[in-house]
Amino acid sequence: MNILFTSVGRRCELLKDFRQALGDDLKIVVTDNSPYAPAPAFADVAYRVPLINDESYIPKILEICKKEKIDAITTLIDPEISILADNRDKFEALGVTVLAPYKETADLCFNKYEMFKYLTEKGIPTVLTFGTFEEFKAGYDKGEISLPVFVKPRTGSGSVGARKVESLELLEELVVRDPSLIIQEFMDGKDMDADIYVDTFTHEPVAIFSKKKISTTIGGANKTISFKDDALFEFVKNAMKVFKFNGPLDMDLFYRDGQYYLSEINPRFGGAYLHAFGAGVNFPALIYKNVVDKKANEEIIGRYEEDVCMLMYDSVVIEKLSNLEGNMQEI
């Protein structure tokens, strides 16, 4: 299988997992805009490409697909997901499977307020969200929402730019000054996430791996532990019905008073997919089956052990500057 990871950045361990899973039956091709991305050190072929919003970007990526006989493409950054979705036809014309959601789903995942409205319309529990201060104020006066709340950018992933706000005055000031912000209910439940693989033939979720943070005062974040819960698997399967995903995704959830809530979806390999792989949930093999064998996968939901821990640490690539620059091809 020849796979292309675009905007590969720091995702070295993901490439190592693919290599471990598929061995010599794999060519890893990567792209990045920067010569200082560490992941190209673990690829078979690396290309230095323009920024994703450059007009020559997609033509160059298509050129790489032709030249390297790529079977499947996926991106590792959020802002590129819609771009791949927009150009799905061009990739498919070259026989390249696009491991990214279809257009409407990609756009929903990128906009937290549109996602909230859509999930609410479909009856899927999610985090109460307001698009403007006026909307929030109406809900506040009716007692539907109370302070504190979270304020965060309408687009973008995770908690980047998120801020807890305690007072109505500050909230108004912040949101009126910057209409790109949304207002979300402060969830005091437990947060967790699920790595999900949606089969490219059946469009059903065939693998779900759930993990939560290890609560520890020492050592801080980036320590997770696997768990299984049929209610979570059912929640995920039900939520997947209202979207059109294709390949790997990561779903953030809250759990409160016996109910799961969908917080957000990053429709790409999650940064902590490494945990799922380490626990035996082999997305590279699922991709291979879809892309090379051209067959649907059997469902392996929940086929992993509980209480498998993942502990993150810093690793490094050391390389002469001239080699970093020289090892990436231009196209």
Add this chain to the structure above:
Amino acid sequence: MNILFTSVGRRCELLKDFRQALGDDLKIVVTDNSPYAPAPAFADVAYRVPLINDESYIPKILEICKKEKIDAITTLIDPEISILADNRDKFEALGVTVLAPYKETADLCFNKYEMFKYLTEKGIPTVLTFGTFEEFKAGYDKGEISLPVFVKPRTGSGSVGARKVESLELLEELVVRDPSLIIQEFMDGKDMDADIYVDTFTHEPVAIFSKKKISTTIGGANKTISFKDDALFEFVKNAMKVFKFNGPLDMDLFYRDGQYYLSEINPRFGGAYLHAFGAGVNFPALIYKNVVDKKANEEIIGRYEEDVCMLMYDSVVIEKLSNLEGNMQEI
């Protein structure tokens, strides 16, 4: 050589570097308070120990030294450095070399304001620092310091808790409310750092490796590049004369208008020592010469290549919870 790394935490790559440098001629023993520390996965022997301020802590560490026939001990966290320095005699009585500074130097490194006063007294350029708002105000009125300034905790390492302050009113409010804060000149020069090894026989710096951040808008921090500058090496050698270090340390510096300024010293293996090792500056070999051969090292200052880059990325340890708990011995 049998080496003990206390409070080993996430320093997996440092242990791998020691293994690579010394091969089978090395037993790596580590301690941590948490079973969720990833680094024990790369040690030969791991012990779970009390918190460093527990009264049984040092007796237990001494017990481990005896049991494992430890040749050298070093800690990987700042708050423990003074504790090792305080107990130097007890370790030396067991034949254990303490790779930590002597008492007064350890205390100076932990207190930014005392360090400032000491460096100034010794004529070593450093970052202008005030211990109280009154002191700052006097300097401000005389035109010795202007806004903005940095406010940070008196003790602790790096920029943890640091905050840029633009107004006199806010500064007074912050510092009067929390007297543990100090006020530092805002340095707009370039920042860089040096990994230094001070020989345990000659007490002279025998290795210096300097690196600076790679300025790049994409990908952010944790990318550094090596450089050499005789003026920096001379600055470091001169600064080392007024301290009593023993083993590895990391010095943060600023460079402005042709002059280096000492910002702070972390007298332990720096988090980015990996860069120095990858560029061939082999501290494990220097330690081996001191501790096992019981000889002084020859100076290797500046014996490395320029333009060697280090690019950080996330790696992981995956392990069953029961194994994490079972792999650490109690003593």
